[in-house]
Amino acid sequence: MAEYKLMKGNEVIAEAAIRCGCDGYFGYPITPQSEIMETLMLRKPWEETGMVVLQAESEVAAINMVYGGAACGKKVMTSSSSPGISLKQEGITYIAGAELPCLIVNVVRGGPGLGTIQPAQSDYFQSVKGGGHGDYHLIVLAPASVQEMNDFVELGFNLAFKYRNPVLILSDGVIGQMMEKVQLSEIKPRWTDAEIEKISGTWATTGKKSNRDYHVITSLELDSLRQEKFNHKLIEKYKVIKENEVRFETFQCDDADYVLVAYGSSSRICQKAVEIARAKGVKVGLLRPITLYPFPTKKINEMCSKAKGFLSVEMSAGQMVEDVRLAVNGKVPVEHFGRLGGVVTTPNEVVKALDELIKKGK
Amino acid sequence: MAKVRGAVKVDIEKCKGCSLCVVACPTKVLALAREVNGKGYNYAYMANPEACIGCANCGLVCPDSVIEVYKIKVEADA
Amino acid sequence: MAEVKDIIKEGNLVYKKSKVLTDKIMHYCPGCSHGVVHKILAEVIEELNIQEDTIGVSPVGCSVLAYNYLHIDWQQAAHGRAPAVATAVARLLPNKRVFAYQGDGDLASIGTAEIIHACNRGENIVVIFINNGIYGMTGGQMAPTTLEGMPTSTSPYGRDIAMTGHPLKITELIAQLPAVNFVTRQAVHTPAAVRKCKKALQKAFENIGEKKGTQFIEVVSTCNSGWKLSPVKSNEWMVENMFPVYPMGDIKG
Numbered sequence: 001m002a003e004y005k006l007m008k009g010n011e012v013i014a015e016a017a018i019r020c021g022c023d024g025y026f027g028y029p030i031t032p033q034s035e036i037m038e039t040l041m042l043r044k045p046w047e048e049t050g051m052v053v054l055q056a057e058s059e060v061a062a063i064n065m066v067y068g069g070a071a072c073g074k075k076v077m078t079s080s081s082s083p084g085i086s087l088k089q090e091g092i093t094y095i096a097g098a099e100l101p102c103l104i105v106n107v108v109r110g111g112p113g114l115g116t117i118q119p120a121q122s123d124y125f126q127s128v129k130g131g132g133h134g135d136y137h138l139i140v141l142a143p144a145s146v147q148e149m150n151d152f153v154e155l156g157f158n159l160a161f162k163y164r165n166p167v168l169i170l171s172d173g174v175i176g177q178m179m180e181k182v183q184l185s186e187i188k189p190r191w192t193d194a195e196i197e198k199i200s201g202t203w204a205t206t207g208k209k210s211n212r213d214y215h216v217i218t219s220l221e222l223d224s225l226r227q228e229k230f231n232h233k234l235i236e237k238y239k240v241i242k243e244n245e246v247r248f249e250t251f252q253c254d255d256a257d258y259v260l261v262a263y264g265s266s267s268r269i270c271q272k273a274v275e276i277a278r279a280k281g282v283k284v285g286l287l288r289p290i291t292l293y294p295f296p297t298k299k300i301n302e303m304c305s306k307a308k309g310f311l312s313v314e315m316s317a318g319q320m321v322e323d324v325r326l327a328v329n330g331k332v333p334v335e336h337f338g339r340l341g342g343v344v345t346t347p348n349e350v351v352k353a354l355d356e357l358i359k360k361g362k
Numbered sequence: 363m364a365k366v367r368g369a370v371k372v373d374i375e376k377c378k379g380c381s382l383c384v385v386a387c388p389t390k391v392l393a394l395a396r397e398v399n400g401k402g403y404n405y406a407y408m409a410n411p412e413a414c415i416g417c418a419n420c421g422l423v424c425p426d427s428v429i430e431v432y433k434i435k436v437e438a439d440a
Numbered sequence: 441m442a443e444v445k446d447i448i449k450e451g452n453l454v455y456k457k458s459k460v461l462t463d464k465i466m467h468y469c470p471g472c473s474h475g476v477v478h479k480i481l482a483e484v485i486e487e488l489n490i491q492e493d494t495i496g497v498s499p500v501g502c503s504v505l506a507y508n509y510l511h512i513d514w515q516q517a518a519h520g521r522a523p524a525v526a527t528a529v530a531r532l533l534p535n536k537r538v539f540a541y542q543g544d545g546d547l548a549s550i551g552t553a554e555i556i557h558a559c560n561r562g563e564n565i566v567v568i569f570i571n572n573g574i575y576g577m578t579g580g581q582m583a584p585t586t587l588e589g590m591p592t593s594t595s596p597y598g599r600d601i602a603m604t605g606h607p608l609k610i611t612e613l614i615a616q617l618p619a620v621n622f623v624t625r626q627a628v629h630t631p632a633a634v635r636k637c638k639k640a641l642q643k644a645f646e647n648i649g650e651k652k653g654t655q656f657i658e659v660v661s662t663c664n665s666g667w668k669l670s671p672v673k674s675n676e677w678m679v680e681n682m683f684p685v686y687p688m689g690d691i692k693g
Contacts, residue, residue, distance in 0.1 A: 068528030218516035380471030425475025
C-alpha cells in the first residue's frame, strides 16, 4: 500500500535516499538545506540499511568523500546550498573527469558571496554550464514539488549510473523548506557486492581481483592526444544524454500565443500567472523544463512556429533566458523576468512582465 | 668453514645511475659504468664482483627496483 | 672461486623486485625516495598477501602517478583530499585495507583540514607522508615543511620564517589526536633505514587489518632535483639538516 506523509522537501531527500538503497551520504551544514543531514542522523540508517552517514569537516571534504565512495561503485551523495556548492566544484569536476556516478543536491539561496539564506535560482549557470574547470556537464534535474524531491533521488542515481556521470538536483529554498504531502518510494535494499560487480565491475575500485587487471580511477591524462580523445568521449556521452534524457512539462501550451518558461519554484508561481492571464483573455502557456541539462531546446524551437514570444521567469538576473534565446534563435522575442536576492516572484508580477512583452511585440 | 659469495644483476636499461647502491654496498662491489645505457645513464655494475657477499643492501635502497641479488655458500679455500 | 655466472642462477636468488610492482619504468628522478617507498610498500602488500584487499589513494604531486607502479586498485585524489577520499573508501569497504599516499605540500598545506580531521575521526587507514620539504613536481617551490633558510624557487634567498612561518611539524600535531593509533617518522636513505621503514609499514597495514584506527607514517625524504644536489649528497644533506628538525623514530603507538 502506498505510504503518504507530510514532509519538508529537504527531509524527503533524506528519506528517499535511504529508501532507494543509497550507500553513503557525506555533508556539511548550511542553510537552507541542513534538514537533509539532520533527518539522516535522526533516522540512523546505518542501523537499518547499513548506509554510511558522515558529517565532514567541510564541503570540500564531503565532495571528495563522494569521489572515494563513487569510485568503489557505491551509490553516494552529498547536499549543500549555493556557497557550499561553490566549494564542491573542485570535487565535482574531478568526479566528472573520472566519470563517476553520484548525486549532488543544491538547495539554492541567493548570492553572490554569502548572499542571503532566502531562496533563489541564481546558480543556473554554475549548474548547467560546468561549474568547475574543464569541459564537462552534469545532468541537472529541477524539482518543482516535494514529491519530485522524493522521486528525483532515485531517478538521479539511475541516470548517474546509466551514464557514469554526476547528477545534480537543482532545488531552491522554497522547495527545500516547504511541506507537502508526498508518496514515499518503496524501500529497496542496498546493492550487494555481487550486484556492484555486475553494474560497475569493469571500472570500480573494489580491490584487485585475480581475474582482472587493476583499476585506476583518475582524471589525469598527461598525453594531450589521449586527453583530447577523452574529451571527445565526453562530448559523445553528452550527445546521447541530450537525445534521450530531455524531460519537461507543458501547461496550457496548445493554443498559447505566449509561453512562460520556468523551472522549480518559479514554475509553480507561473502556473498561477497563466490562470490570471488567461482570465484576462491572454493565451499563455507554461513550459517547465524538468531537466535543465539536457535543456528542452528542441521543444522550445518547435514552439516558435506558434508562439509570438517567450518569457523566462527565474529568480535570477537572467540566466536560463540565455538558453531559451539560443533555442528560439531569434525567431520571436524572448524576455526575462525575475526577482532577486531571495525575493520570491509573485504571479501578478509575472503577468505584468508578460503584458510588457506583449506590448513590445506589437 | 663456509663462506658466502654473492652477485647482483642490474637491469641496465632501467637503471638511472643514481649511485645509491654504490654507497650502500658494504664491500665496495658496485660502481657506475663509464658507458651509458639507452637513456644515457651511467648504469651500476659489479666493478669488484669477488667482494660481493649477497647482503642485498643495494637492492633495498634501489629506488627503481632494478637489482636482483643472488647468494651461494662456498667452502673456504683450503 | 665461483664465477659470477654460477652464482646468478634462479635457485640462488635472495632479493628481487616485488610481484606487486608493475614493470613500468618509474618517472621519478634518479635516486628519488618515492621509488624506495613504493618498493617496500609493494613488498609489504605482497608479504601480507593483501593485494586483492588493498586500495590506494594517490595524491597530486610527483606521486600522482603512483598508480602506474603498484598492481592494486587505485584512486587518484585532488590536491590534499586523499584523506577524505580514503575516509569514504574505508567506511564503505570496511574489510579492505586503504592507504593514502601524500607529499608534504599535499598533506601539510592544501590538505591540512582533510588530514587533521581524518586522523581525528580515527579513520581506519594508513597515511604515508613523504616529506622532502619542497614541492617537487611543480618545480621546487617552498612547502610548509621547508626548513628555515632553505632556498627554494619561491624562497630563493632561503625561507624567511618572519614572512612565511616555521617548518610545520604536522606529524607531532597529528600524534596529539586521541584516535590516531600509530605515528612514526622514518627515512629510506640507508639499508637499515629501509628495513626499519618497511617494518613500520608492515605494522601499519597489520593494524588496519585489526581495525586499530589511523596509522601515520612520515618518511623524511629527498628531492635531489629540487634540492639541486646529487642523490648521494641529498641523503647526506637530509641527515645533516632535515633530521634535527624532523627527528627519526616512533612518536606514538
